[in-house]
Amino acid sequence: MEKDNYLKNAELSTEQNYNMIDGIPNNAPLPVPQALPEEKPKYRVKEPPAKRRSREREER
Known part of the structure; x- marks a missing residue:
């Protein structure tokens, strides 16, 4: 059974002609x-900022 x-x-009920029956109501365009x-x-x-060494570390 089908x-x-x-x-x-x-x-x-919505189609104008019986030859327009194609599964798409009222021949609406297909969704894009x-x-x-x-x-x-x-x-x-943005690139992350360059890492800098602290002054305390430079003084050592």
Whole structure:
């Protein structure tokens, strides 16, 4: 036995023609896939400050 499509009646009532029955209600456009977030360029990332030796250590 074939499974019934639960959206079939909704699509039958919203489509303008019976030849438009394709599984997408009222021929709505397909959702656009989300773009991946862009990576930050390397030159914009701050580098950690250079480590400095303390004056006390220099005097020893």
